[in-house]
Amino acid sequence: MIEVISKETGNKEMVINMGPQHPSTHGVLRLELVLDGEIITKVRPHIGYLHRCFEKYAEQMDDYAKVIPYTDRMDYVSAINQEHGYVIALERMLELEVPERVEYIRVIMAELQRIASHLLGIGAFGLDLGAFSPFLYLFTEREKILDIFEKVTGARLLYNYFAVAGLMRDVHPEFKTDTAEFVKTFRPKIKELNDLLSYNKIFIQRTANIGVLPEKVAFNYAASGPVLRGSGVKWDLRKNDPYSIYDRFEFDIPVGTGEVGTLGDCWDRYMVRVKEMEQSLRIIEQALDGMPDEGDVMAAIPKRIRAKEGEIYVRTESPRGELGYYIVSDKSASPFRVKARAPSFVHLSLLPAISRGSLIADMVAIVGSIDIVLGEVDR
């Protein structure tokens, strides 16, 4: 057994490996923990088990559009949002006009995907804390979203649906009614979730005052998305730096309140996600009303995309936070460089800062509450 003597306390400490095959590290994350009893004195995340050379692949593609399927595979839980960021970056770079109908469909799809991603995130969070059934209830709801996606795109997880200045194909004729039906049935489920899990006494005891992320630390580590909002910062790129047609919709930015514990604890991050699902429903409703019934789903663009020499950075709000794409073009057919700024990667670096001094059981809660997807961390 590897033991180290702590310099500060003089206690014997144990080094323990959490992952890469641990049930609650959400994939292949390996955490090296130094324990004093059950108290964590040091955390060192080790990544790279899921590295698939996204950036190098992107450089090797002979077409900008061929990168889109690879973006799917970064954050496989919210593939649509990943595609969305990339195609917006390309469209801005090439200065392309996107048809109205496409924008609406994209927003609806992106928000549905956000709900699906949050459902998985909070479901797995509950599962980490031992609540098995809510996970399956939430999965039932997620299935309904995936059914809609399957009808539209033909796939359930990795869609390859958004194209440059358009969509791969038009939506299914029943898309509007299906989505409206889902919105109607899903609203009451959020209340049920709050009754069963969010305000459960044991759940609150396990998550309140745990893994507190103060606003200042969040800024220093460049946190974004629900993690940043959980610390009480009103920052959402859909409002603060609107892309697509998000400036047309009315919705709120839920932030952490410290309602049951300290501002910025695990419960706040969790609750921000729950409230965000409601806001996404609001956006979907408005988008369904505004969506034109007829229209092209593909702008007239040249078959082969050739960008001018230059570079662009576009950031969008993925379910996990600020997803940025930095694309450099050298006038050739393939991108010179594509870099993705993955929110999960940034949030993972927060781990040592917020988990010092907590117990192993809290570690599980903290990892669950920052909701990382390892595919996006490693890319």
Added chain:
Amino acid sequence: MAAILIHAAIPLTIILVYALVAIWGERKIAGFIQDRLGPMRVGGWHGWAQSIADLLKLIQKEDIIPTNASRFLFKFAPFMMFAASYAAFAVIPFSSAYIGSMINIGVFYLLAVTSILTLSVIMAGWASNNKWSLLGGMRSAAQMVSYEVPTIATVLTVVLVAGSLNLMTVTEMQAGNDTLGFLPNWLIFQNPFLIVAFIIFFISILAESHRVPFDLPESESELVGGYQTEYSGMRWAMFMLAEYADMLLLSLLGATLFFGGWNSPFGDFMGGPAWGFFWFMLKGLLLVFVMMWIRWTLPRYRVDQLMHICWNILIPLSFINLVLTALWEVIF
């Protein structure tokens, strides 16, 4: 000799049949709670043979012993765990006609024997030479030792009212239907403090048998498999069996102490030894069902919160309850 063998075989049969039914039942209940079907294939009707198939699979599995494990202790721990809960069944009165061993210190014996469970869990955790197992074993030792205190205090409350340590005698005195004119003479209806005692008892047995929300020793999302991490095949199955046996044992103890054991809830109607066995198992299994129901509903506590509940809430409460029960007995 033959008599001893028969007395040994009867509880063993009950445990084994119960374990097969309960494991299948738990999966069905979980399925029902979670809007799914659970096992449906093996054996035809609602997958009734699923646990038998699982058992056959486990028997065939390779028995892996880690190289650096302490071989003897590692091999021995699961059997010791099962032996502990199995031995305790000797003093459980299954019906008016059958009890394994009619000893006058039945309750005392039962509590003493089940304490061995803790030992075997530490043994398994330590002998595996795995850090996760060790953490699981340590947690479980702390948990079981702590929760034995409120369990014993509440059992003592019942003994105080019943005036006997013999579970058969305790059951016999709960016969009849006179309480408030219509209720059975079960101890839980005898005085208000016994209701409190039952609640404390039930929480404590949840913790003692490692059920949610107190399933920390084997909480799979934190400690992988806890003390069972390194076990495989039949040895792992022994842990599983012991766990389910322990659950039944404590539920049956609860049924005996608070719900009239093998007494029929309708007085003489459906009475007699055979029906007695039926009523007794029904009461025990209902408690087991509640434990399963809780498991699939609640999240789990953290280890320090668990200790807090035990030492700061349950133990003082159970002792105050004991004193108040004594006063009630003196006054009325």
